[in-house]
Amino acid sequence: MANKTLSGAEVIIECLKREGIDTIFGYPGGSAIPMFDAILDSNIKVVLSRHEQGATHMADGYARQTGKVGVALVTSGPGATNTFTGIYTALMDSSPIVVLAAQTTTPNLGKDAFQECDTSGMTFAAVKHSYLVKDSNDLPRVMKEAFHIARTGRPGPVLIDLPKDVTAGPCTAPFTDQMDLPGYKIPTYASTESVEKAAEFLKNSKKPLLLVGHGAMISGASRQVRELAEKLNAPVCCTMLGLGAFPVDHELSLGMLGMHGTIYANKAVLDCDLILSIGSRWDDRITGKLEVFCKDAIKMHIDIDPAEEGKVLQPDVFMCGDAKLVLEQLLPMVHKLDTADWVKTCQTWKKRFPLTYPKQGGLRMQHVIATASKLTDGKAIVTTDVGQHQMWVAQFFHINYPRQLHSSGGAGTMGFGFPAAIGAAFGNETGWPVLSFSGDGGFQMTEAELATAAIHKLPIKIFVMDNKYLGMVRQWQELFYDHRYSSVDMMGNPDFVKLAEAYGIPGLRIKRAADAERVIQKALEYNEGPILIHCECEKEDNVFPMIPAGAPLTAMITEPPKAQLEKPTGST
Amino acid sequence: MIKDIAHSISLLVANRPGVLVRIALVFSRRGYNIDSLVVSPTLDPNFSRMNIIAHGNPEILMQIIKQLEKLVDVVQAKDHTGTDAVEKELALIKVRCTPDQRTEILQLCDHFHANTVDMTATSMIIQITGNSQKVDTLKSLLQKFEIVEYIRTGKVIMLRGEDKT
Numbered sequence: 001m002a003n004k005t006l007s008g009a010e011v012i013i014e015c016l017k018r019e020g021i022d023t024i025f026g027y028p029g030g031s032a033i034p035m036f037d038a039i040l041d042s043n044i045k046v047v048l049s050r051h052e053q054g055a056t057h058m059a060d061g062y063a064r065q066t067g068k069v070g071v072a073l074v075t076s077g078p079g080a081t082n083t084f085t086g087i088y089t090a091l092m093d094s095s096p097i098v099v100l101a102a103q104t105t106t107p108n109l110g111k112d113a114f115q116e117c118d119t120s121g122m123t124f125a126a127v128k129h130s131y132l133v134k135d136s137n138d139l140p141r142v143m144k145e146a147f148h149i150a151r152t153g154r155p156g157p158v159l160i161d162l163p164k165d166v167t168a169g170p171c172t173a174p175f176t177d178q179m180d181l182p183g184y185k186i187p188t189y190a191s192t193e194s195v196e197k198a199a200e201f202l203k204n205s206k207k208p209l210l211l212v213g214h215g216a217m218i219s220g221a222s223r224q225v226r227e228l229a230e231k232l233n234a235p236v237c238c239t240m241l242g243l244g245a246f247p248v249d250h251e252l253s254l255g256m257l258g259m260h261g262t263i264y265a266n267k268a269v270l271d272c273d274l275i276l277s278i279g280s281r282w283d284d285r286i287t288g289k290l291e292v293f294c295k296d297a298i299k300m301h302i303d304i305d306p307a308e309e310g311k312v313l314q315p316d317v318f319m320c321g322d323a324k325l326v327l328e329q330l331l332p333m334v335h336k337l338d339t340a341d342w343v344k345t346c347q348t349w350k351k352r353f354p355l356t357y358p359k360q361g362g363l364r365m366q367h368v369i370a371t372a373s374k375l376t377d378g379k380a381i382v383t384t385d386v387g388q389h390q391m392w393v394a395q396f397f398h399i400n401y402p403r404q405l406h407s408s409g410g411a412g413t414m415g416f417g418f419p420a421a422i423g424a425a426f427g428n429e430t431g432w433p434v435l436s437f438s439g440d441g442g443f444q445m446t447e448a449e450l451a452t453a454a455i456h457k458l459p460i461k462i463f464v465m466d467n468k469y470l471g472m473v474r475q476w477q478e479l480f481y482d483h484r485y486s487s488v489d490m491m492g493n494p495d496f497v498k499l500a501e502a503y504g505i506p507g508l509r510i511k512r513a514a515d516a517e518r519v520i521q522k523a524l525e526y527n528e529g530p531i532l533i534h535c536e537c538e539k540e541d542n543v544f545p546m547i548p549a550g551a552p553l554t555a556m557i558t559e560p561p562k563a564q565l566e567k568p569t570g571s572t
Numbered sequence: 573m574i575k576d577i578a579h580s581i582s583l584l585v586a587n588r589p590g591v592l593v594r595i596a597l598v599f600s601r602r603g604y605n606i607d608s609l610v611v612s613p614t615l616d617p618n619f620s621r622m623n624i625i626a627h628g629n630p631e632i633l634m635q636i637i638k639q640l641e642k643l644v645d646v647v648q649a650k651d652h653t654g655t656d657a658v659e660k661e662l663a664l665i666k667v668r669c670t671p672d673q674r675t676e677i678l679q680l681c682d683h684f685h686a687n688t689v690d691m692t693a694t695s696m697i698i699q700i701t702g703n704s705q706k707v708d709t710l711k712s713l714l715q716k717f718e719i720v721e722y723i724r725t726g727k728v729i730m731l732r733g734e735d736k737t
């Protein structure tokens with residue numbers, strides 16, 4: 001069908017429909033008006049954010065929740081630059097989003113026209129791929145390719161830079177499923193040779209450990225991960241973004257490993273004779289000092305991204321492919337291993353070194369989180385911001401289902417959690433409530449989205465975990481910098497309950513541990529939209545266990561140290 | 573420590589704006605420099621061939637090649653270091669010389685199968701093609717005279733036999 005009368009903008013909207021998009025997140029401006037105009041005649045819902053960063057994180061949260069592509073639509077210049085943090089956050093966590101960024105007209109490109117910005121130039125390093133469209137007739141193909149690239153292989157953000165004359169002008173090219181991507185390859189199955197080699201290594205392992213990352217979640221491999229763990233009788237640990245790909249309450253689960261992981265997971269990493277990473281990329285937060293990480297263990301790695309092979313460490317076997325498909329290749333080749341002793345050892349560690357927190361003193365974030373987990377029976381969509389509360393959510397909320405926890409892992413973007421919760425709420429089909437946990441610092445970075453949550457009456461329980469500090473930075477300054485607190489005091493925090501009320505959102509407060517259960521229950525029972533819970537917490541609590549950045553896992557600190565610690569050698 | 577060596581990388585890329593920036597970024601994010609770069613159309617105008625010479629730690633360069641290959645617009649990325657591919661470059665060398673120095677220079681050129689492509693009363697431009705060593709050698713021999721200006725194309729690489737690069 002030749003769609004001769006359609007404008008570029010109308011074609012873009014029609015392409016969104018064809019991609020199955022029913023909700024997008026955006027913020028308008030002059031050069032984006034043609035697209036915002038065209039969308040009025042469609043049944044696509046536009047969620048108007050209060051800042052383009054918010055819109056981009058919403059698209060990301062929506063994508064993480066649904067597994068579908070999240071879309072953000074913004075104007076040129078500052079509208080586009082405001083999406084940058086969101087694009088980078090999506091890249092670091094392999095989240096599929098498409099950002100439609102308006103642009104000045106093509107004749108104005110390069111002339112410093114009003115709100116001209118070299119958007120594609122500025123974002124090259126933060127996208128999986130991008131387009132600057134100069135001819136309306138390229139739109140059907142570009143839209144098709146953009147969604148395909150964002151969604152497939154190792155997912156990621158795709159940006160489309162859209163000059164105003166391209167969206168306002170006519171597009172006579174037909175809609176198409178044809179793509180022109182000769183350089184784009186999507187790995188599926190791994191080579192038989194590599195999988196056979198892996199099976200052989202497994203056969204000889206007495207102390208195997210599965211390491212489950214975000215890739216397992218993205219590929220939808222949680223059933224296969226579980227089958228493998230149970231078939232082998234092998235313990236399993238997860239990265240933060242892998243939490244949920246294997247149920248934390250499973251008897252073979254050791255929870256999260258790494259810097260703030262469980263003692264038993266890190267002990268297992270130190271003691272295993274084989275580690276199989278399923279869609280995790282050996283991030284420095286989990287390996288600690290690389291030179292000694294699993295030094296004598298066989299290392300095997302499943303990843304869909306060929307460039308992950310040997311990027312951080314050289315595995316004994318690299319299986320390049322989609323985690324689910326590769327596990328399906330591997331499963332018939334493996335048998336139950338003689339691991340009873342090993343599993344028993346791990347379970348003894350689990351009993352001896354459980355995650356705990358001090359019960360004395362003021363309200364503990366850990367207590368709020370554990371209570372929320374208990375009251376929802378772990379059946380909630382959970383988002384976090386970045387900092388101490390984030391690590392405590394990862395430790396104390398029982399994450400048992402894939403796509404249940406959304407957190408900025410690779411980028412550690414403060415301000416992500418709350419807008420991501422909004423995006424997740426739009427895509428949430430579980431019927432569970434959405435719990436958004438943010439620190440007092442990070443919440444203030446994107447709190448303007450309270451308006452967005454209020455307008456759409458989203459069932460979000462907004463926990464503001466207020467320790468009146470940039471807690472995680474303060475913790476480092478306390479432990480490694482001789483208590484010299486520098487720019488971490490959040491003096492000037494608003495009364496978050498009043499802030500919520502100013503947006504028409506009811507606010508509750510928790511000040512004492514004894515009140516936590518009652519107040520959270522009340523929040524959970526509230527059915528008329530978002531509700532904010534201001535948790536006034538112990539100011540100077542610290543997250544343990546902790547492995548100082550760059551240190552070997554053996555350097556794990558499990559309780560408040562008596563003496564000043566050396567400055568960490570690793571980054572952040 | 574592993575020694576830095578020069579790597580000859582050949583890329584087949586989709587002929588699209590921006591592809592060069594994406595490729596350059598893979599190097600620059602690690603603070604790596606591109607020593608030379610040749611871009612040329614292929615028989616199929618939809619694609620270009622790029623030849624890149626870069627110095628660095630071999631392990632890191634291997635990683636760089638994988639990350640180049642991962643770019644959507646890159647069809648193929650190969651390291652030809654240490655293979656016996658044909659590797660040639662062309663240089664232009666401008667020398668200031670008096671008429672009585674000319675004979676010696678021309679003799680040198682003759683020996684290296686180099687040509688003079690411009691001659692004035694006070695200067696000559698010499699064109700030489702060949703492998704990098706040959707170009708380096710002629711240049712150093714010409715240093716005895718005054719080299720005013722000098723430019724080289726960077727290496728172009730092609731596999732021997734019927735195999736495609």
Ligand SMILES: Cc1ncc(C[n+]2csc(CCOP(=O)(O)OP(=O)(O)O)c2C)c(N)n1
Binds near residue numbers: 385438465467469
């Ligand atoms: C945008 C951004 N800026 C700075 C940082 C560095 N940073 C990491 S954690 C943290 C403190 C977060 O404080 P808060 O939001 O109050 O959470 P808490 O650690 O107190 O739970 C900071 C500043 C970051 N991760 N992101």
Ligand SMILES: [Mg+2]
Binds near residue numbers: 387440466468
């Ligand atoms: Mg705080």
